[in-house]
Structure formats: C-alpha cells, structure tokens
Amino acid sequence: MHWRSWDLNLKTRLIGETLFHTLFWMYFPFITLYFSAAFGKHVAGMLMSVPPLLGILGNLTGGFLADRIGRRPVMLMGAFLQSGMFALFACSLSPWTDYLAFIGIGVGGSLYSPASSAMVADLTTDKDRRLVFATFVTATNIGAVFGPALGSIFFFHYRSGLLWTCTLVTLLYAVAILFIVKETLPARAMREGEPTGFASALKEQWRNYGVIFRDRAFATYIVAGILVTIAFMQLDLYLAVYVKEFVPTQALIAVSGWSVSLTSAEVFGLILGLNGLMFVLGSVPVTKWFERWSDRDMFILSALLFGMGMFLVGLTTNVWLLLCFMIVLTVGEVLRSPVAQGFVSKYAPEEARGRYMGASSLQFSIGRFLAPLTVILSEWLPPSGVFGFIFLCTIVSAVLYVKLFRIIPARYADVG
Numbered sequence: 001m002h003w004r005s006w007d008l009n010l011k012t013r014l015i016g017e018t019l020f021h022t023l024f025w026m027y028f029p030f031i032t033l034y035f036s037a038a039f040g041k042h043v044a045g046m047l048m049s050v051p052p053l054l055g056i057l058g059n060l061t062g063g064f065l066a067d068r069i070g071r072r073p074v075m076l077m078g079a080f081l082q083s084g085m086f087a088l089f090a091c092s093l094s095p096w097t098d099y100l101a102f103i104g105i106g107v108g109g110s111l112y113s114p115a116s117s118a119m120v121a122d123l124t125t126d127k128d129r130r131l132v133f134a135t136f137v138t139a140t141n142i143g144a145v146f147g148p149a150l151g152s153i154f155f156f157h158y159r160s161g162l163l164w165t166c167t168l169v170t171l172l173y174a175v176a177i178l179f180i181v182k183e184t185l186p187a188r189a190m191r192e193g194e195p196t197g198f199a200s201a202l203k204e205q206w207r208n209y210g211v212i213f214r215d216r217a218f219a220t221y222i223v224a225g226i227l228v229t230i231a232f233m234q235l236d237l238y239l240a241v242y243v244k245e246f247v248p249t250q251a252l253i254a255v256s257g258w259s260v261s262l263t264s265a266e267v268f269g270l271i272l273g274l275n276g277l278m279f280v281l282g283s284v285p286v287t288k289w290f291e292r293w294s295d296r297d298m299f300i301l302s303a304l305l306f307g308m309g310m311f312l313v314g315l316t317t318n319v320w321l322l323l324c325f326m327i328v329l330t331v332g333e334v335l336r337s338p339v340a341q342g343f344v345s346k347y348a349p350e351e352a353r354g355r356y357m358g359a360s361s362l363q364f365s366i367g368r369f370l371a372p373l374t375v376i377l378s379e380w381l382p383p384s385g386v387f388g389f390i391f392l393c394t395i396v397s398a399v400l401y402v403k404l405f406r407i408i409p410a411r412y413a414d415v416g
Helices: 008-039 041-047 050-068 071-091 095-123 126-157 159-179 187-192 198-213 216-235 238-246 264-289 295-313 319-347 350-360 362-370 373-377 383-407
Strands: 250-255 258-262
Touching: 008 041, 008 095, 008 126, 008 159, 050 071, 050 095, 050 350, 050 362, 071 095, 071 159, 095 126, 095 319, 095 350, 126 159, 126 264, 126 319, 216 238, 216 295, 216 319, 216 350, 216 362, 216 373, 216 383, 238 264, 238 295, 238 373, 238 383, 250 319, 258 264, 264 319, 295 319, 295 383, 319 350, 350 362, 373 383
Parallel strands: none
Antiparallel strands: 250 258
C-alpha cells in the first residue's frame, strides 16, 4: 500500500503526528531535570511517578470513548487538551502550574492514542495494516532521533518559544482533524453507543473492560507484552548503568598512530544513536521483508532476537561488538511494534477496537513500571546475571506467545 494511495485521514495524521513527536522529544527527555531543579530530586521523583498512572486511566477512558462516541471526537479532545496545556506550560506561572500542565499534556496524549490506533485499523485491510503501522512507528522515531539533539539547545535556552511552538502545532493539528479527518467508527458501534447518564457510562466502561481482561487469550497477550516491555526498557535503564560502570574509554578507530577514542558516555550515545537510526530507516523495510511471516512467528522472533542481543551485550565491553549486538536487538525491537498493533486490530471485535487498543496499552505502562527492577537487581547480581534475567523475560514472553496462538478462540483463528 503506497503512501499516495492512503486515505486522507491517514496522510493528515501522519504529518501531524510526525511534527508533534519531534516537538515532544525536544522537551520530554529534559523534563525530569527541569522539575528536579524546581522541586528537588526526591520530590521530583515522586511527582514523575504520577503521569504514568494517569496515563493508564487516560488510555482506558480514551479507548472506551473511541468506541462509544467516535474516534474523531476523542482525538479532537486529546489534541485540544494538549494545545491548551502547552499554552499553560509556556506561560510558566509557577513550577506547580508547569507540573499540572505537563500532566495535562500526558492525559491528552493518552486519550488520543487508542482512538488514533483504532482509526488506522478502521481504514486499512489486514494485508496493509502492518506496513501502515510501521510507517507511523517510523514517524514517531524520527522525532526520537532528532528531537533530543534539538531540545538540548531549545529547551534550556528558548523554552518559552519551544512551548509556544508546541502550542501552535498541536492547535493547528487539532484544527486539521476538525476540518479534514472524517469519522471511521463502524455503524454497528454507533448504534450500540446510545448516550446514557455519566454513572451508567462509567459502569458500562468497567463492565466492558472486565470482559476484555477475563479473555484468557488477551490476558496472555498482555502478560507476554509486559515481559518483553521490561526487556525493551533496559535500553534506557540498565544498559546505561552497565556501559557507565563497565565499558572503559577505548579507541573506536586506530590507524597508523591516529585514533578516535570514546568515553563510556560517548559509547552509550553511539549505540543508542545506532538504535534510533535503525528504527527510522529500518521499520518499513524490515516490515516488508517479513510481511509473509505470521504474527505468531514475528512475536517469537522479536522477543528472542532482542533478548539474545541484550544478553550478548553483557558479555563484552568492546565498542564494535556492542554495536554488532545492538543491531541484533534492534531488529528484534523493530519487528514488534507494527505487528503488535496489527494483532490487536485483528483480534478485537470491530465495534470494540478502541477499548482493546486502550487495554493493550497496559502492557507498556506496567512494563515501564516494573522495568527499574533490573537496576535494583544489579546491586546483588553481576552484569551477566542481570542480562540473563532480561533474556529470561524475553524467553518466557516467547513461550507465552506460543501458548497464545494455541488458545485463540476459533472465531479468531485467522489471526497470525
């Protein structure tokens, strides 16, 4: 499915989300430093634990509303909320209003995300869905690669201008959704979503999610996703600790008495840069190369490649071997994202895609919450033990994916 043949809804959102994610990565990596300076490290640490919890509620609520009132209204709600909160942050009335604005930006994104993913599923066929999701993943990672480098300048020296730019971009994007993007909620879901009182709607929301979480196959998918997310998060957690403590300053290139040496911090920056670059350049090609593979095999291969790559990283301190093993684990990481979103799109009933997308986000929220356990384990275990634990998480995840595709109900037998 070539980009030029995409629905206008998808084209508009791809452009908007690429711009937004670039701006997001210009401020997000530095926000903890900002609040640490304002409140102190201890208070900032506690404050930063709140947004992920609110994000869980936002995702679940956004998924429910996307199935009830439509994808477009929820996306508008999230985009306008983000724009307003960016404006509040730009005014910077006090550190506490800045913090509340930051929370509001996160809640807006949490509301938006399930509706956005559900709309992609509504507008694509099973055959094209992986490639479309891979393109959106590429857009996200363009921001992740270039945003922090730009943000290191703009956030600290031109913060107000950066935040007003974020305000303008999200406002323009919300207006584009309002005038260009059309509703894609299936007609059957519209008929089922008759308006009721707030209390009734709240009860219905939790009843619907109760049904989803009692779904044995979907619960298995969530647990497998939590384990693999714990592993993926180590790129920003234990891997940084390992490189800092165990990888010495060394020559990257040495020719005839001339050499280029890297400190441990520079080695870490190099391998993360390679990871980000491969994500940007490799998401679409890798998805095409493996388009004939089943979801089952892609999930298993992704988990095992990433886990094996991380385990091998723990066996060396040589920069070139670290780069080679980073390629292995990044291929595993790249394989997963479009397949995961595509799987939920196929597995979820058409009229409940938003709710399933919202529920699926729990694997990332819970995985991110548990991931710092590896740093605690490193107090008692050597690097090989910690990396072995990470590999074990991915192996168990792969086993659960095998189990998942054995217990998927007959009506979803075509999934994977």
